[in-house]
Amino acid sequence: MPRVRFLPRDDVKAIHEASLEVLENTGVMVKNPGAVKLLEDAGCGVEDQVVHMPPSLVEECLKRAPSSITLHKRDGDDRLQVGGDSVIYNPGSAAIYFIDRETGEMRRALSRDLVQLVRLADALEYVHAQSTAMVPADVPDAISDLYRLYVILKNSTKPMVTGAFTKEGLIDMKRMLEAVVGGPEALAGAPRAIFDCCPSSPLMWSDVTCENLIDCARFGIPAEIIPAPQMGATSPVSVAGTLVQSNAEFLSGVVISQLVAPGAPVIYGGSPAGFDMRYCTARLGAIEAMIAACAAAEVGKHYGVPTHAYLGLSDSKAVDAQSGFESGLGIILAALARVNIVSGPGMLACENCQSLEKLVIDNEICGMAYRLLEGVSLDGAAMAADVIAKVGPGGHFLAEKHTRENLRKEQFIPSDVVCRMTPDAWRKSGSKDVLDRARERVDRLLEEHVPTPLPGDREKRLEQVFKDILARHGLPPPTVP
Amino acid sequence: MMKDKILEELGEAVRNFDEEGARRLAREAVEGGVDPVEALEEGLAKALREVGDRFGRGEAFITELIAAAQAMEAGAEVLNREIARRGASRKAVGRLLIGTVEGDIHSIGKNIVVTMLRAAGFEVIDLGVDVPTRVFVEKVRELKPDILGLSALMTTTMAKQREVIDALREAGLRADVKVILGGAPVTEEWVEEVGADACGLDAGSAVKVALRLMGEGRADA
Numbered sequence: 029m030p031r032v033r034f035l036p037r038d039d040v041k042a043i044h045e046a047s048l049e050v051l052e053n054t055g056v057m058v059k060n061p062g063a064v065k066l067l068e069d070a071g072c073g074v075e076d077q078v079v080h081m082p083p084s085l086v087e088e089c090l091k092r093a094p095s096s097i098t099l100h101k102r103d104g105d106d107r108l109q110v111g112g113d114s115v116i117y118n119p120g121s122a123a124i125y126f127i128d129r130e131t132g133e134m135r136r137a138l139s140r141d142l143v144q145l146v147r148l149a150d151a152l153e154y155v156h157a158q159s160t161a162m163v164p165a166d167v168p169d170a171i172s173d174l175y176r177l178y179v180i181l182k183n184s185t186k187p188m189v190t191g192a193f194t195k196e197g198l199i200d201m202k203r204m205l206e207a208v209v210g211g212p213e214a215l216a217g218a219p220r221a222i223f224d225c226c227p228s229s230p231l232m233w234s235d236v237t238c239e240n241l242i243d244c245a246r247f248g249i250p251a252e253i254i255p256a257p258q259m260g261a262t263s264p265v266s267v268a269g270t271l272v273q274s275n276a277e278f279l280s281g282v283v284i285s286q287l288v289a290p291g292a293p294v295i296y297g298g299s300p301a302g303f304d305m306r307y308c309t310a311r312l313g314a315i316e317a318m319i320a321a322c323a324a325a326e327v328g329k330h331y332g333v334p335t336h337a338y339l340g341l342s343d344s345k346a347v348d349a350q351s352g353f354e355s356g357l358g359i360i361l362a363a364l365a366r367v368n369i370v371s372g373p374g375m376l377a378c379e380n381c382q383s384l385e386k387l388v389i390d391n392e393i394c395g396m397a398y399r400l401l402e403g404v405s406l407d408g409a410a411m412a413a414d415v416i417a418k419v420g421p422g423g424h425f426l427a428e429k430h431t432r433e434n435l436r437k438e439q440f441i442p443s444d445v446v447c448r449m450t451p452d453a454w455r456k457s458g459s460k461d462v463l464d465r466a467r468e469r470v471d472r473l474l475e476e477h478v479p480t481p482l483p484g485d486r487e488k489r490l491e492q493v494f495k496d497i498l499a500r501h502g503l504p505p506p507t508v509p
Numbered sequence: 510m511m512k513d514k515i516l517e518e519l520g521e522a523v524r525n526f527d528e529e530g531a532r533r534l535a536r537e538a539v540e541g542g543v544d545p546v547e548a549l550e551e552g553l554a555k556a557l558r559e560v561g562d563r564f565g566r567g568e569a570f571i572t573e574l575i576a577a578a579q580a581m582e583a584g585a586e587v588l589n590r591e592i593a594r595r596g597a598s599r600k601a602v603g604r605l606l607i608g609t610v611e612g613d614i615h616s617i618g619k620n621i622v623v624t625m626l627r628a629a630g631f632e633v634i635d636l637g638v639d640v641p642t643r644v645f646v647e648k649v650r651e652l653k654p655d656i657l658g659l660s661a662l663m664t665t666t667m668a669k670q671r672e673v674i675d676a677l678r679e680a681g682l683r684a685d686v687k688v689i690l691g692g693a694p695v696t697e698e699w700v701e702e703v704g705a706d707a708c709g710l711d712a713g714s715a716v717k718v719a720l721r722l723m724g725e726g727r728a729d730a
Contacts, residue, residue, distance in 0.1 A: 422616065422617075423617075424620075424621070426572045426575045426621065427575045427576045427579050428572075429526070429576075431572045432526065432573060432576060435570060435572060451696065452696050452708075
């Protein structure tokens with residue numbers, strides 16, 4: 029099966045060794061006192077919040093991390109395996125902008141946009157997980173992390189990638205998840221959500237993210253440790269140097285998490301960005317950022333832990349050819365590198381903007397990527413020698429049973445977002461470009477798709493937990509679509 | 510009762526692309542004394558129209574439409590023999606003469622179209638491939654078809670479509686026959702440029718276009 033590899037085994041080892049040296053000699057700044065205490069007790073040297081980790085401790089903690097995570101759908105009826113060669117696409121997360129569906133202009137994202145995005149992602153065939161994809165401007169900051177979770181739980185059964193913005197945010201979100209799955213016990217063995225915990229490059233853990241990481245470990249919540257260096261600005265300009273540093277950041281997170289709870293589920297995340305020295309912007313559509321993301325996942329695979337990367341997003345500010353080719357490259361490379369969780373579809377302007385139209389276009393590319401991974405089937409039926417003999421010179425295969433029976437196996441059949449008409453038929457149907465067609469599919473799916481409601485009394489329980497949280501923050505219940 | 514069951518099963522055979530089944534059921538219909546014209550129209554052709562409609566809506570694939578047409582043909586062969594034996598006739602929707610133009614030996618597209626048109630009730634006379642312009646003209650004069658179909662797969666042989674139309678005009682026959690052009694490179698601009706009546710001589714739209722032209726023909730008459 030087709031696969032892309034950037035790092036031979038020796039290179040992975042060299043990066044690993046270099047990262048161990050960074051952790052031992054340079055150290056990592058940890059701004060969370062509880063974590064510092066934990067690390068000190070485990071034998072790390074600490075100086076002004078900078079923690080020096082002995083290689084033996086890092087190696088030992090790495091061994092404890094599980095190789096695979098079972099992510100359950102909301103109502104517990106289905107599951108996704110995160111690890112090995114599985115590839116799961118989900119929308120890129122936490123955008124603050126949104127491409128307005130009427131005007132096409134980029135504006136601040138609102139709660140109603142998030143509801144639409146979640147419903148759309150629930151309907152899409154090749155987007156298998158949700159993400160808390162936007163930070164709506166019309167929701168109070170104090171609850172904006174958990175409000176996004178609330179919207180997903182009400183509008184989708186797909187599992188999700190999310191994250192908290194405060195220490196108590198994570199605890200509140202855990203309570204909400206428990207409410208919809210039937211209590212803490214039900215959630216503990218069957219996670220519905222992965223929580224992002226991002227170290228700050230270079231080599232720092234903020235108090236809040238570190239606490240989130242600790243709480244994930246305590247409660248058995250899968251933690252996605254996502255270094256997000258900007259190459260040349262917050263990490264070395266070289267891909268290899270960036271890999272060494274971000275790997276050290278990941279490993280420091282593994283040490284913290286495994287010291288809290290041996291066997292705590294962690295995911296090797298990556299959001300390496302290029303840094304454009306002309307415009308001073310982070311670039312995730314940059315080809316070297318894609319190389320770094322895939323290569324980082326290879327290091328994660330070498331460690332035997334599930335992997336994640338931000339791929340399939342674009343630095344373009346509009347749904348256009350640039351957004352298509354950058355996202356297409358990222359989605360295909362992610363599949364070829366077997367990145368387990370791929371966050372990016374729908375995203376524009378690096379990680380800052382979401383577009384429903386782009387999401388349905390990217391969904392087609394995800395479908396293509398799954399087909400790509402199937403490669404060339406060479407079994408007897410696929411070789412089709414008997415069919416070739418039967419049809420013979422000058423005949424055709426259109427009426428053959430073999431054609432009908434193998435059509436869907438051999439061919440990825442896209443929705444009409446992808447135009448395959450004759451030029452005449454295309455003109456007659458209004459000469460619509462991909463954006464027009466994407467708009468129509470978004471309209472259709474939003475109109476036709478009915479999300480599965482929460483079963484039994486679980487909606488009531490969720491509302492109660494949400495109301496309690498709002499009351500604690502002194503907020504009146506907002507109007508929630 | 511038995512008739513309804515057989516008509517339903519004939520339709521099912523077409524929908525399931527089951528040539529053998531269609532042939533067997535057609536024989537059972539004949540042996541059971543079912544009116545062969547009714548078996549053809551209400552059993553086979555009706556089901557094929559359904560598959561055709563599904564194809565038109567993008568819900569069925571061309572491979573399924575063609576397979577359904579072939580299943581219908583298998584059954585229709587048996588029923589047509591019975592119709593002829595009884596001295597009855599199935600009223601043809603229209604007579605259509607078709608061929609691939611001179612210099613072009615591509616037959617697949619044309620053959621599929623022939624299958625579709627026959628299944629839809631057209632009387633189709635197939636002149637084959639690499640047909641000289643003068644043969645088209647002679648046959649139009651001799652057989653007086655309602656429609657002439659000219660197939661050309663290559664941009665290099667498309668010019669022959671114009672040549673045939675010009676020759677029909679010179680022979681004073683152009684007004685007597687509608688001309689449909691087919692083939693991958695054919696566009697509506699080309700139809701207009703060379704003075705044909707329509708394009709769409711492909712498996713998906715051939716029947717629809719041919720029926721439309723028949724309607725126009727009647728309106729003119």
